[in-house]
Amino acid sequence: MRLVFAGTPDTALPSLRVLLDSPRHEVVAVVTRPDARSGRGRQVHPSPVAQLAEESGIEVLKPVKAGDVEFLDRLRAINPDCCPVVAYGALLPQAALDIPPFGWINLHFSLLPAWRGAAPVQHAVLHGDEITGATTFRIVKELDAGPVFGCVTEQVRPDDTSGALLARLAESGAGLLAATLDGVEDDALEARPQPADGVSVAPKIEVEDARVDWAAPAMRVDRLVRACTPAPGAWTEFRGQRVKIGAVRLAPQASAALAPAEISAAKNTVLVGTGTHPVELGEVQPQGKRVMTAAEWARGVRIAGPSGGGPLDGLERFG
Template sequence: MRILFAGTPATACPTLAALDDDPRHEVVAVLTRPDAAQGRHRTPRPSPVAVEAGNRKIPVIRAASVRSGQAHDLIAALDVDIAVVVAYGGLIPADLLEAPRHGWINLHFSVLPRWRGAAPVQRAIMAGDRSLGATVFQLVEELDAGPVYTSASYPLRTDDTAGSVLKRLSHDATVLVTDALTEIGNGEQPEPQPDEGITTAPKLTTDDARIDPSWHAVDIDRLVRGTSPAPGAWAELDGERFKVLLTRVWAQPVDLAPGELRADKKHLLMGAGGGAVELLTVQPFGRRAMPGADWARGANLAPGTRLD
């Protein structure tokens, strides 16, 4: 099949590579978000998908929106059989959904209809799900509501972060896309999503990632893992914000009030509404990430110190 591929982050690159390497298919163009300012000096840099496409000599269309304008017209004029989406980051208007002969399919990192939206993996971890997955479905105007070609579930590990899960799924779920393309080529039709079990996964905000020490230790740990590496869970100490990138529920009884910190040479503990968590990795504002115990030594925590 002749394919338009749409994606932006690194998690989309394995699928792009698999399609471009498959002799049954030809990726004729790639749609991705415009170059974004990154780093301390805010230097514009191409998306990981743009880099991958450039390395493979595939033409790239950069656009924040394809509702109108040059990018819209370029896509409408493409002679493609199907468009494949993996985390492009923008909505596709109705007229473009009908432009490819077989429409558009989307690789979404949940087993739909659970976790429709921009942050399915993050929300699944935060909710304490024991498994997660991926789905390839027909793109329609309603968010993540199209009929399903194929899906798969994968176990969620107790130490998984959103970053580790997305990296793993980006490789493991690629086969779902190639299987779906085979089904479409054979004339098979997708199955409607069930009406029961619908949940939503809106994009995470900075406020969503703030640590509330009154929560149970298990829920704090889920919050940290679900928001790592971005946007990153955070707290404040003496008016200074710092990120908490990795935690572990402390297994032993400890007498700490919610938000109270206690450190020794190897550990930094924080009391919670139930139990305590060990702050394994923290990142002070403007500095590199470091072990929590190292940060605590530099902060000279006094006995009874509590988060703001």
């Protein structure tokens, strides 16, 4: 089949690479989001999908909106059989959906109808799901509600961050997407409607949503931090400035009795109180500074331990 691949971030690259290597399909163009500012210098860069396509000598389309007349005209001229989609990042109007005869087939990183929306992996981690996966389905106007072709499952590990889990799903999902396209071309797959029960929604997690509530149970704190790693990054405040919080470790056996948000620092460990038992901090990143271990940070800001005898004496708190 002649394919126009739609995708934007690194997550889409495993699927694009598999399709570029497929002996059965020809990727004739990609659709991706316009160049955007990124990195420390905030310079304008093409998306990871655009970069790979350009390296492969493939035409790159970057419409501001997928309903732009120029884009739709060009897509019709390319005349793809099918448009596979992985994390494109924009809504597709019906005028675009109607162009390829085999439709637009999306790889979504959840077991639909669970976690429809922009952040399915983050919500799976946040809500403590033990099993998640990836699903291929035909795109329809309603968000993530189209009929399903197939799925793969993936165990959510106790220490999974969203980034680690998504990386595994991107790899296994690439194989699923390729197999789906093979089956569609062979007329061997039937897309089946999603069940009406079990629908859940996964909206984008904003920066404000990623603020740690130290009064919450330790397990909730752990899940929030892992769900927000690497983006948007869990955070808290210390002495009026933001501090990003990396993965934490549950510490139910800790001897320190800490109130929520209270910090206790020893030579190599930093504990923080929660609504249940303490958690041990791993890495932190103070505002405007590099990532460092929690112990390095505590020494730098001079937090005394609970028996350290200093003026803080373990009573410093996160905001």
